[in-house]
Amino acid sequence: MYTIDDAKDVNLESYKVDAENHAYIDNLSQIKPTDANQLLDVGVDTDENDRVGSFIQKDKSVIHCKTMQDGIEVMSISQAQEKHGWLSDYLWKNISPDTDKFTSQAKKKPHEGYFIRSLPGVKTKHPVQSCLYIAEEGFSQNVHNVVIAEEGSELHIITGCATAPHLVSGLHVGVSEFYVKKGAKLIFTMIHDWGEKINVRPRTVTQVEEGGLIVSNYISLKPVGSLQMFPTTYLNGKSAVARFNSVLVAGKGDFLDVGSRIELNAPDTRAEIISRSIVSGGSIIARGDLVGRVSDIKAHLECKGLILKDGLIHAIPELRAYVPGVEMSHEAAVGKIDQQEIEYLMSRGIDEDEAISTIVRGFLNVDIEGLPPGFKNKLDKIISETQKDII
Numbered sequence: 001m002y003t004i005d006d007a008k009d010v011n012l013e014s015y016k017v018d019a020e021n022h023a024y025i026d027n028l029s030q031i032k033p034t035d036a037n038q039l040l041d042v043g044v045d046t047d048e049n050d051r052v053g054s055f056i057q058k059d060k061s062v063i064h065c066k067t068m069q070d071g072i073e074v075m076s077i078s079q080a081q082e083k084h085g086w087l088s089d090y091l092w093k094n095i096s097p098d099t100d101k102f103t104s105q106a107k108k109k110p111h112e113g114y115f116i117r118s119l120p121g122v123k124t125k126h127p128v129q130s131c132l133y134i135a136e137e138g139f140s141q142n143v144h145n146v147v148i149a150e151e152g153s154e155l156h157i158i159t160g161c162a163t164a165p166h167l168v169s170g171l172h173v174g175v176s177e178f179y180v181k182k183g184a185k186l187i188f189t190m191i192h193d194w195g196e197k198i199n200v201r202p203r204t205v206t207q208v209e210e211g212g213l214i215v216s217n218y219i220s221l222k223p224v225g226s227l228q229m230f231p232t233t234y235l236n237g238k239s240a241v242a243r244f245n246s247v248l249v250a251g252k253g254d255f256l257d258v259g260s261r262i263e264l265n266a267p268d269t270r271a272e273i274i275s276r277s278i279v280s281g282g283s284i285i286a287r288g289d290l291v292g293r294v295s296d297i298k299a300h301l302e303c304k305g306l307i308l309k310d311g312l313i314h315a316i317p318e319l320r321a322y323v324p325g326v327e328m329s330h331e332a333a334v335g336k337i338d339q340q341e342i343e344y345l346m347s348r349g350i351d352e353d354e355a356i357s358t359i360v361r362g363f364l365n366v367d368i369e370g371l372p373p374g375f376k377n378k379l380d381k382i383i384s385e386t387q388k389d390i391i
Contacts, residue, residue: 010102010171010199010201010226012101012105012140012171014138014169015138015139015140015169015170015171016136016138016139016140017105017109017111017139017140017142018060019059019060019061019136019139020059020136021060021061022058022059022061022063022135023061023063024061024062024063024064025063025064026064028044028046028047028048028054028056028064029046029047031046031056031063031064034164034165035058035133035135035164038133038162038163038164038165038193039056039131039133039160039162041160041162041191041193041222042131042160042161042162042191042192042193043129043158043159043160043189043191044056044129044131044158044160045129048066048068048129050126050127051068051126051127051128051129052067052068052069052072052124052125052126052127052128053066053067053068053069053072053074053116053128053129054066054074054128054129054130055074055075055076055114055116055128055129055130055131056130056131056133057076057111057112057113057114057130057131057132057133057143058133058134058135059111059133059134059135059136059139059141060111060112060141061112062076062112069122069124069125070122071118071119071121071122071153072116072117072118072119072122072124072128072155073115073116073117073118073119074114074115074116074128074130075114075115076112076113076114076115077110077112077113077114077115077143077144077145077146078112079115080115080146087115087146090146090148090177090179091144091146091177092107092177093177094177094178094179094205094206094207095175095177095203095205099203100203102173102201102203103173103175103203105140105142105173106142106143106144106173106174106175106203107144107175109140109142110142110143110144111141111142111143112143112144113132113143113144113145113146113174113175114130114143114145114146115145115146115147116128116130116145116146116147116148116155116157117147117148117149117150117155118148118149118150118153118154118155118184119150119153120150120151120152120153120181121150121151121152121153122150122153122154123153123154124154124155124156126156127156127157127158127187127189128155128156128157128158129157129158129159129160130157130158130159130160131159131160131161131162132159132160132161132172132174133161133162133163133164134162134163134164134167134170134172134198135163135164135167136170137166137167137168137169137170138169138170139170139171140170140171140172140173141170141171141172141173142173143172143173143174143175144175144176144177145174145175145176145177146176146177146178146179147176147177147178147179147186147188148178148179148181149178149179149180149181149184149185149186149212150181150184151181151182151183151184151209152181152182152183152184153181153184153185154184154185154186155184155185155186155187156186156187156188156189157186157187157188157189158189158191159188159189159190159191160190160191160192160193161174161190161191161192161193161194161200162192162193162194163193163194163195163198167195167198168195168197169197169198170194170195170197170198170199171198171199171200171201172194172198172199172200172201172202173201173202173203174200174201174202174203174204175202175203175204176202176203176204176205177204177205177206178204178205178206178207178214179206179207180206180207180208180209180212180213180214180240181209181212182209182210182211182212182237183210183211183212184209184212184213185212185213185215186212186213186214186215187215187217188214188215188216188217189216189217189218189219190216190217190218190219191219191220192218192219192220192222192224192227193221193222194222194223194224194225194227195223195224195225196223196224196225196253196254197225198224198225199225199226199227200224200225200226200227200228200229201227201228201229202229202231203229204229204231204232205231205232205233205234206231206232206233206234206242207233207234207236208233208234208235208236208237208240208241208242209236209237209240210237210238210239210240210266211237211238211239211240212237212240212241213240213241213242213243214233214241214242214243215242215243215244215245216231216233216242216243216244216245216260217245217246218244218245218246218247218258219246219247220246220247220248220249220256220258221247221248221249222249223251223253223254224254224256225253225254225255226254226255226256226257227255227256227257227258228256228257228258229257229258229259230257230258230259230260230261230287231244231260231261232260232261232262232263233260233261233262233263233271234263234265235262235263235264235265235266235269235271236265236266237266237269238266238267238268238269239266239267239268239269239270240266240269240270241269241270241271242262242270242271242272243271243272243274244260244262244272244273244274245274245275246258246260246274246275246276247276248275248276248277248278248284248286249277249278249280250277250278250279250280250281250282250283250284250311251280251281251282252280252281252282252309253281253282254281254282254283255282255283256282256283256284256285257284257285257287258275258284258285258286258287259275259285259286259287259288259289259316260273260287260288260289261288261289261290261291262289262290262291262299263291263293264290264291264292264293264294264297264299264326265293265294266294267294267295267296267297268296268297269294269297269298270297270298270299271290271297271298271299271300272299272300272301272302273288273290273300273301273302273303274302275288275302275303275304276304276305276363277303277304277305277306277313277315278305278306278307278308278360278363279305279306279307279308279309279311279312279313280308280309280311281309281310281311282311282312283311283312283313283314284305284311284312284313284314285312285314285316286303286305286313286314286315286316287316287317287318288301288303288316288317288318288330289318289320290318290319290320290328290330291320291321291322292319292320292321292322292323292326292328293322293323294323294326295323295324295325295326296325296326297326297327297328298326298327298328299319299326299327299328299329300328300329300330301317301319301329301330301331301332302330302331302332303315303317303330303331303332303333304332304333304334304363305333305334305335306334306335306336306337306360306363307334307335307336308337308360313334315332315334317330317331317332318330337356337359337360338359341355341359342355342356342359345358345359
């Protein structure tokens with residue numbers, strides 16, 4: 001299977017695995033203004049309003065960590081290992097360190113990561129926010145994250161990944177293991193804002209038990225050197241549900257290989273993958289893989305792409321069914337802006353550039369589930385700013 005690393009391999013030896021230690025801060029208002037601006041762009045509220053917890057890591061240092069609701073745990077992965085001896089039953093159980101060279105590096109040369117857990121029956125009033133931030137030039141940030149939504153709980157996480165404005169090169173390796181227990185609900189929204197020469201390699205696997213729900217929203221609108229991710233979700237319990245949404249933009253020189261795989265392993269499970277991609281001089285490989293292993297399952301994949309400037313959109317929708325009685329479908333489309341739509345808007349008194357911007361903005365505005373109102377307004381603003389840059 002062709003991947004981004006076939007075309008643009010990452011040499012781990014080109015990056016250093018050590019960085020200076022950064023001081024812990026009790027209040028996010030103390031963070032440097034340049035860092036604060038970057039955090040704001042990926043959904044972090046430095047005032048921590050309407051948040052039930054925060055986790056901020058800069059390079060290898062956890063600089064802020066706080067929980068503000070009973071029954072919600074937020075801490076570094078090393079702290080969680082010290083506090084919970086049972087965590088060894090979860091670490092590296094979804095993902096083998098031998099999966100590839102990136103997971104191997106995360107195992108051998110780790111730099112913290114977060115542990116977020118909702119206790120049984122606990123429902124978050126507001127999202128937990130987290131940010132993995134790189135400020136050290138040429139640094140490979142290797143993190144290991146574990147999220148557990150215990151039985152009957154509801155957990156919402158908004159996580160941002162970003163780099164300092166001065167950064168030229170860097171690598172982010174993120175191993176994440178998610179566990180959604182019986183009847184639990186996890187909404188996970190990730191916004192990436194890296195940099196033109198930053199290479200990003202997340203590795204994520206999710207296990208969902210009976211009646212559990214995972215909603216994953218992924219947004220990458222800003223320049224990135226290369227990004228390759230293919231999170232896998234296993235729906236192992238009856239009536240488990242997975243919904244994945246992604247919004248991707250590739251400008252000149254950007255190379256994104258992004259997809260999702262969902263395996264439906266129990267009766268009455270449901271899965272949906274929705275992808276929106278815009279190419280404006282870059283390349284996007286948009287993947288989707290739905291696997292039906294039992295009867296009485298439903299799954300749908302929708303992949304749509306828009307080419308504004310020369311580049312590449314390679315849509316790879318896949319359906320695999322192993323037994324009778326499955327209901328699976330997909331649709332994929334790559335195209336251009338409809339001239340009739342432009343002319344219609346112009347007939348309403350809008351000039352051509354604004355008409356094109358309006359259409360692009362509407363294309364990117366996927367109805368993303370679970371976003372709090374304030375954050376939805378923030379995302380709309382980011383999308384509005386992005387569409388001006390790519391046209």
